[in-house]
Amino acid sequence: MQATAYTYDPVTRSGSVLLDDGTPVEFGAPAFDAGGLRLLRPGQRVRIETEVSERAGAAPRVTLVTLQTF
Template identity: 80%
Template sequence: MQATSYTYDPETRCGSVLLDDGTPVEFDAAAFDAGGLRLLRPGQRVRIETEPVPRGEGVRITLVTLQTL
């Protein structure tokens, strides 16, 4: 799935992305580290992988990496 980087804190390696419908979804350091990135700037196009959150409360991002063509 594709999204746009919205926020990123280099100290905690946590942040959020905006899905194409404008929905914000947060990611944790484990998801950032899984993508092998060093830095993420707001506005960058990213590829994310998700998994459902228990009890149908949305999704959890498991991987964030840069979108390449």
């Protein structure tokens, strides 16, 4: 799934992305580390992988953030 980097904190290696419909989704350090990135700037296009929670209505959990390449 594609998204746009929205926020990123280099100290905690966590942040958020905006899905193409404008929905913000947060990610933690494990998702950032899984993508092998060293830095992320707001506005960059990224590819994310998510895991759906079994709780009804829960937001998807981001498991990987990496740069979108063509």
